Amino acid sequence: MVTRDTVGLTDQQRLVRDSIRDICDDFEAEYWRSQDADGEYPHEFVDALADHGWFGALIPEEYDGAGMSTEEVVVMMEEIAASGGGFSGAQAVHGAIYNSVPIVKYGSESLKRDLLPRVADGEVSIQAFGLTEPNAGSESTAIETRAERDGDEYVIDGQKIWISRVDASDYIVLMARTTPREEVEKRTRGLTMFLVDLEEAYEQGGLQIEQIDKTASNFVHSYEMWFEDLRVPADAVIGEKGEGFYQMLDGLNEERLVIAAECVGLGELAVEAGVDYADQREVFGRRIGKNQAIQHPLAEAYARVQAAKQMVYSAARALASGDEDAKALGARANMAKFLAADAAFEAADAAVQTHGGFGVAREYDVERYLREARLTRLVPITQELVLNYIGENVLGLPRSY
Ligand SMILES: Cc1cc2nc3c(=O)[nH]c(=O)nc-3n(C[C@H](O)[C@H](O)[C@H](O)COP(=O)(O)OP(=O)(O)OC[C@H]3O[C@@H](n4cnc5c(N)ncnc54)[C@H](O)[C@@H]3O)c2cc1C
Structure with missing residues (x-):
């Protein structure tokens, strides 16, 4: 262990x-x-x-x-x-x-x-969050899904992509534009957060979904979603109309840190799998773990995962203390996610290499860890967008996008 x-x-x-x-x-x-x-x-x-x-x-x-x-x-x-x-x-x-x-x-x-x-108490779940669209991935303010007020209701039209756990959810937190981008003074305004009852949406015929075929996190399904004249009550708005982007930002540090912690756990799991195998597999009459070429990548991965863990835990502590401003907390959360995703990837890669050919055998699990670790460099935000944040908000360099 x-x-x-x-x-x-x-x-x-x-x-x-x-x-x-x-x-x-x-x-x-x-x-x-x-x-x-x-x-x-x-x-x-x-x-x-x-x-x-x-x-x-x-x-x-x-x-x-x-x-x-x-x-x-x-x-x-x-x-x-x-x-x-x-x-x-x-x-x-x-x-x-x-x-x-x-x-x-x-x-x-x-x-x-x-x-x-x-x-x-687990009676209902809000497992799904719908932001990403085919024409708006990293650029989330470019979303085109519209919600228009009609009496006591909003009518929602648009398309989402890559939305996870829709099949396991009773409600989705959905981001939609209530004021067109051209009509707001800042592109971050005019977005509104809705709570949509999925069963009602299917019953109304206002929502179609299709599962995306993918190769990582196979048992957590992601969906393409089409909203057409979906009517939701006006009180489906969460918080303030037009302020949804800022409300979303408010929860972003938590999300980054939770995912960074998952990367740390995955990295620890991968290192452990690598070490176990290195300790029992014999080649040339000795355990492969005796070779530095096997030991060092695992040791390095271990050190990087534990370093990322310190970053995640200290950022979570800072968040809970309420002593730091939003920019400082954002920097901590983004750096933690960046380091943890990379550490998990290196750990999984070292574990696969340690397993030789069995590195790609399902039976040893490390190939799954590698697929998942690769995914963490893409979601919920890509590593490049994290670096953009650090470059601009921590280093004070010009906004690059
Ligand atoms: C398995 C999975 C589950 C997901 N679950 C959800 C979910 O539940 N809800 C949800 O809303 N979304 C979800 N997503 C979407 C995810 O958040 C996006 O895929 C991610 O934000 C990247 O957007 P994109 O795929 O459109 O990439 P793009 O924005 O098209 O970017 C493509 C590449 O270009 C790079 N790039 C773009 N602009 C710049 C720039 N200015 N500087 C440097 N590099 C740049 C990116 O880093 C990336 O490498 C999920 C995605 C996956 C794969």
Whole structure:
């Protein structure tokens, strides 16, 4: 068992780690391997977390949630990934946890009273967040999905792409333009956040979806979505009309850190798989782990993963303390995501190389870790866009895009 750094964990974080570990112990490597091979969403695992109230992690206690903060959620997600779930195991549930945040922060009191206790006890889920569009990936203010007011309703038309877990969700948090881009003084204005009931949308015939065939995170499905004259009540707006972009930014640091923690867990999992194999495989009459060419990449990957972990945990601590301004927190969260994604990729690559030909055999799982680690360099934001942020907001260089 490879040592994972636990220095500085609070009592609450230790409690979270141990509770999550208990649940994850019931889901062994074979479970994740077969979900990946079959492309089957891990309902049993997701239900186990929901039954224990984990989807209410970021929901305040007054709405029956656990009232935790990102400091605890990073431990939770690292643990899920490191237990064998990898990035995709964590990805199967992370939306259910942090998509409640905009509702907690901006939802009306009646929406919060009605919905949040049901999310916290696992009765309903808000697993999906719909931002990306075919003509607006990294440039999110270019989205073209429109929502137009018509009496007591909004009518939604447009297309989304790459939206994950739509099949596992009761509601989607949807970003749409309520004022055309040409009519706002800043392109970040005129975007509005909606809470859309998916079952009602299908029943109305205003929504069609199609699963995207992909090669990483096979059991967490992503969709193309078409909205056509979908009518939603005016109170489906979360927060303030036209301010959705800023509301989204408000939750972005949490999202970056949760995903960075998943990368750390995946990196730890990969290093452990590499070390286990290096320790038992014999070639030329000795264990391959005796060779520095095998040891060093694993040791380096371990060091990089643990360094990224420090970054993730200290950023989560800074976020919880409320002592830093938005720019400083954004810098920490973005750097943590960047370093953790790269560290996970290097760890998975070293684990594959250590396994020789078996590095691509499903049986040893490391090929899955590599596919997933590669994905983390693309989502939820690409590494290049993170560097753009750091270049502009931390180094003070001119905006490059
Ligand atoms: C498996 C998966 C799940 C996803 N789930 C969701 C989801 O649930 N909800 C959701 O809304 N979205 C989701 N996404 C979308 C994801 O957030 C986007 O794919 C990502 O933001 C990148 O956008 P894009 O794919 O359009 O790439 P593009 O924006 O087209 O970029 C293509 C390449 O150009 C680079 N590039 C573009 N502009 C610049 C620049 N100015 N400087 C430097 N480089 C640049 C990018 O870094 C990238 O390498 C998911 C994507 C995947 C693959």
